[in-house]
């Protein structure tokens with residue numbers, strides 16, 4: 001068992017190939033803090049700490065100082081100060097990644113059929129927000145590349161145009177051919193959501209993420225009870241750090257699915273806990289990355305393979321690693337709709 005003897009923290013700015021339209025505006029760059037741990041024998045472990053501006057619980061002005069303090073604690077204790085780090089999920093995730101990398105001495109952080117290169121993980125094709133005709137062209141491109149599950153952002157362009165787009169998609173592809181997941185990022189009001197859900201059901205949509213803003217538990221619980229389309233929670237899960245808080249949220253809202261991002265929802269150990277609590281309650285889940293570079297994406301995928309594999313059939317949300325012009329090279333590769341690791 002290797003123990004980290006020293007650490008270093010390197011801020012990095014990554015540049016998007018194309019400006020990325022998200023629910024929080026348009027990003028052209030992305031800042032991460034790369035953490036390197038070094039053992040006495042010279043072995044290094046790298047992890048990425050990547051909070052999302054205005055969304056992460058630990059997006060803080062003194063981010064780097066906090067991370068420094070946790071690294072000092074890590075070196076003193078020889079293990080991750082998990083209890084202290086619960087409110088800092090992106091730092092925890094980066095540190096978990098770096099520790100696994102240090103232990104294994106390889107980017108294959110967890111030993112799974114996926115990390116041995118024996119199988120791929122199916123992922124959804126994410127279509128960025130844009131004008132309707134741009135989005136239609138991007139959907140076609142994803143289908144040509146072999147994706148069968150498409151994820152669309154809705155609730156931002158105008159519901160009329162979005163309905164027209166769903167209609168156009170369904171005129172060409174039925175739900176056996178293309179699984180459609182939509183993400184509203186909280187874009188609808190509780191009183192308009194029921195009609196939206198009816199329309200989505202009519203177009204055979206697989207699920208909707210976060211139809212209304214987080215923090216409205218009673219309204220969300222009512223929608224989950226009545227919705228003809230399965231509802232998935234994402235932002236709702238941010239900021240709940242203990243097992244009992246997480247169980248309470250799931251028991252109160254009773255969603256069909258939860259969508260887990262290690263950087264936002266408690267690091268690797270937090271995601272494992274969420275998945276366990278969900279499956280005890282008959283709630284489905286999948287894992288997604290959160291615009292990390294390849295260092296973080298690899299860690300998210302390693303975790304995904306370890307939790308759900310082997311033979312994952314539900315598409316996961318693992319971005320293709322093609323996001324940045326200056327990404328860090330990693331042995332990750334897309335083949336059709338599957339993400340592979342090349343050991």
Ligand SMILES: [Mg+2]
Nearest residue numbers: 183185209234
């Ligand atoms: Mg989402």
